[in-house]
Amino acid sequence: MSDKIFITGGTGMLGVYVANALSDTHCQIVVADRHRFDLSNPKCIYSFIREERPNVILHFAAETDVDLCEREPARAGICNHLATEQIAKAAEACGAWLLYISSSNVFGAEGKISYNELDIPIPTNYYGRSKLNGEEAVKANCPERHLILRAGWMIGGGPGKDHKFVGKIIQQIKNGAAELKAVSDRLGSITYAVQLSEFILWAINQRQTGTFHFASNGTISRFDIARAIGDLLNYRGDIVPVQSSMFPLSAPRPFSEGIKSLYLSTLDESINPGYWKDDLARYIATFQG
Ligand SMILES: NC(=O)C1=CN([C@@H]2O[C@H](COP(=O)(O)OP(=O)(O)OC[C@H]3O[C@@H](n4cnc5c(N)ncnc54)[C@H](OP(=O)(O)O)[C@@H]3O)[C@@H](O)[C@H]2O)C=CC1
Numbered sequence: 435m436s437d438k439i440f441i442t443g444g445t446g447m448l449g450v451y452v453a454n455a456l457s458d459t460h461c462q463i464v465v466a467d468r469h470r471f472d473l474s475n476p477k478c479i480y481s482f483i484r485e486e487r488p489n490v491i492l493h494f495a496a497e498t499d500v501d502l503c504e505r506e507p508a509r510a511g512i513c514n515h516l517a518t519e520q521i522a523k524a525a526e527a528c529g530a531w532l533l534y535i536s537s538s539n540v541f542g543a544e545g546k547i548s549y550n551e552l553d554i555p556i557p558t559n560y561y562g563r564s565k566l567n568g569e570e571a572v573k574a575n576c577p578e579r580h581l582i583l584r585a586g587w588m589i590g591g592g593p594g595k596d597h598k599f600v601g602k603i604i605q606q607i608k609n610g611a612a613e614l615k616a617v618s619d620r621l622g623s624i625t626y627a628v629q630l631s632e633f634i635l636w637a638i639n640q641r642q643t644g645t646f647h648f649a650s651n652g653t654i655s656r657f658d659i660a661r662a663i664g665d666l667l668n669y670r671g672d673i674v675p676v677q678s679s680m681f682p683l684s685a686p687r688p689f690s691e692g693i694k695s696l697y698l699s700t701l702d703e704s705i706n707p708g709y710w711k712d713d714l715a716r717y718i719a720t721f722q723g
């Protein structure tokens with residue numbers, strides 16, 4: 435590879451893995467500087483990217499605080515939709531290949547348990563809507579050279595840096611909590627960020643296009659995940675299933691945002707995610723020793 439690759443969100447959970455992996459290649463990497471590149475100011479984005487003239491754009495940056503998006507829909511729309519639209523326009527103008535990471539949160543209002551690429555997304559909250567609008571902006575403005583990957587509940591970051599559910603559960607265990615409560619009436623699929631980053635490197639090389647779901651096999655609850663973490667870490671306390679109403683949040687979470695792919699296995703078997711418990715175990719191992 436000898437591409438010039440422009441990365442947004444290079445400091446995020448997923449972006450760090452990808453930027454690290456790319457630093458071992460011959461690619462020239464430009465990680466968007468937060469002072470000059472601000473999603474909340476989409477007007478500046480187009481000219482900034484045009485000046486850089488990348489031939490690959492990896493768009494990971496987003497407003498990922500689902501509850502903040504619900505409280506401030508304009509922020510969600512500007513950062514996740516309008517900024518993405520400018521990035522897609524800039525990709526088209528540069529002739530660049532564009533990767534956009536979307537979310538299983540684009541689904542949910544239909545009330546199904548699991549969604550594949552043929553299901554038409556209907557989101558339940560503003561974060562999901564803004565990510566879906568981002569997808570549509572990518573398709574409309576960079577029609578020939580884009581890849582959209584929908585990830586599930588992302589696991590990654592590792593010790594001290596995981597700010598999502600798995601990180602919170604491990605922190606409680608480390609703090610000596612006698613009991614863990616975990617939501618059992620909301621479902622989803624996990625995506626291990628390391629596996630996704632490996633797939634992304636492969637996709638850059640292939641200039642793969644289209645829309646794909648990328649998640650480990652299984653539609654599960656946070657309670658299932660907490661129990662699996664408890665087993666892996668020999669946690670001796672109780673793990674109690676609770677209703678989501680126990681954790682009042684601004685944004686409604688869908689009953690299920692489980693995703694599976696109809697198409698991934700047609701690409702390359704070697705980079706497909708595995709069974710959710712095995713992929714979770716790989717990640718949890720990074721917290722041990
Ligand atoms: N985390 C998850 O569970 C899932 C995430 N996704 C999607 O995957 C992608 C990557 O997510 P993830 O790595 O978890 O995200 P993180 O929340 O870990 O990181 C977000 C990234 O976006 C940057 N960013 C946030 N706001 C702005 C802004 N206003 N201007 C410029 N940059 C900004 C952050 O920069 P800084 O460090 O400077 O704040 C950071 O690099 C996102 O598009 C997200 O929607 C999809 C499914 C699940």
Ligand SMILES: Cc1cn([C@H]2C[C@H](O)[C@@H](COP(=O)(O)OP(=O)(O)O[C@H]3O[C@@H](C)C(=O)[C@@H](O)[C@H]3O)O2)c(=O)[nH]c1=O
Nearest residue numbers: 498500537539586587588598599602615616617656681
């Ligand atoms: C702290 C804690 C939370 N929970 C539950 C409450 C709530 O349902 C859920 C919140 O976890 P998270 O913050 O990881 O979840 P959330 O913010 O919903 O994660 C989402 O992030 C965005 C970026 C996406 O794209 C989505 O697909 C999804 O991954 O965990 C427990 O069950 N037990 C606990 O001890």
